[in-house]
Amino acid sequence: MSFVRPVVARKPVAIEPASDIVVRQLVPTDSMEELTALLHRAYRAQVEMGLQPLAGRQDAATTRKRTSSGECYVAVQRTAAGEKLVGTILFHEVEDAKGPPWFQQKHVDSFSQFAVDPEIQGKGIGQLLLDTVERRARECGAAEMALSMAEPDAALMKYYIRRGYRFIEHWQWPYTNYRSAILSKTL
Numbered sequence: 001m002s003f004v005r006p007v008v009a010r011k012p013v014a015i016e017p018a019s020d021i022v023v024r025q026l027v028p029t030d031s032m033e034e035l036t037a038l039l040h041r042a043y044r045a046q047v048e049m050g051l052q053p054l055a056g057r058q059d060a061a062t063t064r065k066r067t068s069s070g071e072c073y074v075a076v077q078r079t080a081a082g083e084k085l086v087g088t089i090l091f092h093e094v095e096d097a098k099g100p101p102w103f104q105q106k107h108v109d110s111f112s113q114f115a116v117d118p119e120i121q122g123k124g125i126g127q128l129l130l131d132t133v134e135r136r137a138r139e140c141g142a143a144e145m146a147l148s149m150a151e152p153d154a155a156l157m158k159y160y161i162r163r164g165y166r167f168i169e170h171w172q173w174p175y176t177n178y179r180s181a182i183l184s185k186t187l
């Protein structure tokens with residue numbers, strides 16, 4: 001299998017997030033179908049690389065189960081027509097599958113299911129979501145914030161390295177077809 005990221009024209013990048021975007025905690029009235037569709041859109045680039053991330057193919061029931069196992073945040077865009085979900089991040093997900101050794105430590109917290117709508121990427125919404133969970137980890141007394149990512153996605157690895165994360169170890173989840181890289185940042 002080859003993991004080659006397709007060549008995609010990159011849009012100009014704005015420095016500041018759009019002013020009509022707010023990050024808030026997921027509420028029961030948020031649509032799991034809308035959130036799942038957002039995840040599928042965001043992870044499509046990895047799927048097109050031949051990777052099979054869970055968030056790129058999970059159904060709405062799985063999204064509900066995953067989001068209720070941790071603290072889920074959403075970035076919403078307020079328009080005249082109402083709110084639209086444009087990003088999400090899941091702080092402290094508790095998974096059924098055994099996790100990597102780094103995650104087992106008391107001083108380490110983690111996030112997962114991190115996505116921004118491809119239509120609106122590169123505007124700092126990802127950074128707003130990361131700031132939110134890093135703040136929550138500090139409030140919970142963690143000294144490290146960790147994550148698991150698809151190792152073949154070199155552009156994503158650079159994204160995290162630029163934000164202070166470092167490589168810790170490899171891990172194989174039972175539901176993916178690639179090796180994961182565990183990264184962590186000292187808070």
Ligand SMILES: CC(C)(COP(=O)(O)OP(=O)(O)OC[C@H]1O[C@@H](n2cnc3c(N)ncnc32)[C@H](O)[C@@H]1OP(=O)(O)O)[C@@H](O)C(=O)NCCC(=O)NCCS
Pocket residue numbers: 010011012013042043046114115116117118120121122123124125126127128147148149150156159162
């Ligand atoms: C990772 C992700 C959540 C980041 O969201 P985002 O809103 O684009 O993040 P930001 O705007 O804060 O930062 C974007 C960075 O990527 C670059 N970028 C991302 N999308 C871009 C686009 N469409 N065009 C140009 N640049 C883009 C920006 O230049 C910026 O780079 P920087 O590190 O030099 O600042 C988003 O790319 C995504 O949903 N990816 C697919 C799902 C995924 O891989 N999730 C992580 C799993 S571990």
